[in-house]
Amino acid sequence: MKYLFILGRNVELSIAEIKSFLEREKINFKIISKISNGILIETENLQRVLPSSSNQIKEKNLKGIIEKLGGTISIGEVLTEGTPEKVSKELDKITLYSGKENKLNYVVFNFHGKYYIDILIYLKQRFREEKLKATEKKITGNIKLQSGELVPNLTSKLIGEKYFVFEDCFGKIIETVDYEKIEKRDMEKPVRREELSISPRLAKIMINLSKVKEGETLLDPFCGIGVVLQEALLQNIKVIGVDIDKEAVKNAKLNLEWFKFPKENYQLINEDSSKIKIPKVQAIATEPDLGELQKKIPSLQKAEEIVNGFEKLIIKIINNLKKNVEGRIVFTAPLVRTGKNKIECDFNRISSSTGLKIAKGFPIPEFREDSIVGRSIVVLEK
Ligand SMILES: C[S@@+](CC[C@H](N)C(=O)[O-])C[C@H]1O[C@@H](n2cnc3c(N)ncnc32)[C@H](O)[C@@H]1O
Known part of the structure; x- marks a missing residue:
């Protein structure tokens, strides 16, 4: 066929x-x-x-x-x-x-x-x-x-x-x-955070890239108000969400309760993901902080600071979590516009510092014409 x-x-x-x-x-x-x-x-x-x-x-x-x-x-x-x-x-x-x-x-x-x-x-x-x-x-x-x-x-x-x-x-x-249905669902939930949250569309893509299956458990160590969690739960995938911000965890809880997901399918934890001890999970899909919000195109030096800061954060988090992750680790990384160029992380450094391989074909850029900070979509595997 x-x-x-x-x-x-x-x-x-x-x-x-x-x-x-x-x-x-x-x-x-x-x-x-x-x-x-x-x-x-x-x-x-x-x-x-x-x-x-x-x-x-x-x-x-x-x-x-x-x-x-x-x-x-x-x-x-x-x-x-x-x-x-x-x-x-x-x-x-x-x-x-x-x-x-x-x-x-x-x-x-x-x-x-x-x-x-x-x-x-x-x-x-x-x-x-x-x-x-x-x-x-x-x-x-x-x-x-x-x-x-x-x-x-x-x-x-x-x-x-x-x-x-x-x-x-x-x-x-x-x-x-049915884009209208997806949008309606997203507009109606109790808490939205437009600037920080990823779209349900990108969340689904990242979940699929992680290859996590129905009934298995996905971890989002930067869960925010829970968009990745909600999209995984909609596909009958169990989730653990961690966020350092108490308010974000409270709001994620309100959102997941609004969806009426079975309580035994999710766990929300207010902690620092660079220190937390997690149980075994099958995969990670997450959007970490991509640096502070940029209102105008940053200088080359500023752009490099953003990606360097990100590298340090993601390496620390992955090294803390990796031994309990069986499969893929999927995350977004900042892709920062400076003049005509875009600056991205040193993925080989992330790979060598974590001992994980970058999956074939990645990273893949994801950006809008008018965005200052876009994303690189990265998949790591053992
Ligand atoms: C870009 S937001 C995530 C957005 C999320 N996908 C959503 O749907 O809301 C990044 C989140 O990471 C959290 N964060 C930053 N550093 C962290 C850390 N070390 N451990 C856990 N969470 C952290 C922030 O509080 C923030 O809510």
């Missing part, structure tokens, strides 16, 4: 997340092709986490993986591939629209589709034959990828049916992330 994953703004990080997720789930896969923010994945057993829908498309019934991935916007399933003749012959045998109303809007996302126009003609005819009032919509609006490339914004809720062409493949989108 082949699947299309349409990724969010940080394509490199989103791909790393998908790889970690599939490896953790022991799903064999191969990335066959990449076009802009779309990757085509071939896999034999993704159905285990994403039930197949090749002959009967039941989008609503999927208890899919999209909610677990922070960097993926949509997942589509390839229904057929090849020349227009082969595609139309095969599509004739497949239900394309299973809705009840005889009126629908649809869109065809185009990732260098070889036979895009042929597919548009096929769909028009097909829906006419099925006596459906079908209107093809065009995507308006773009999102800007971290690389600067503009790509169509595919998250519109207004469109009913979403199909795609990717090179010579044709398929149907079977899951799309």
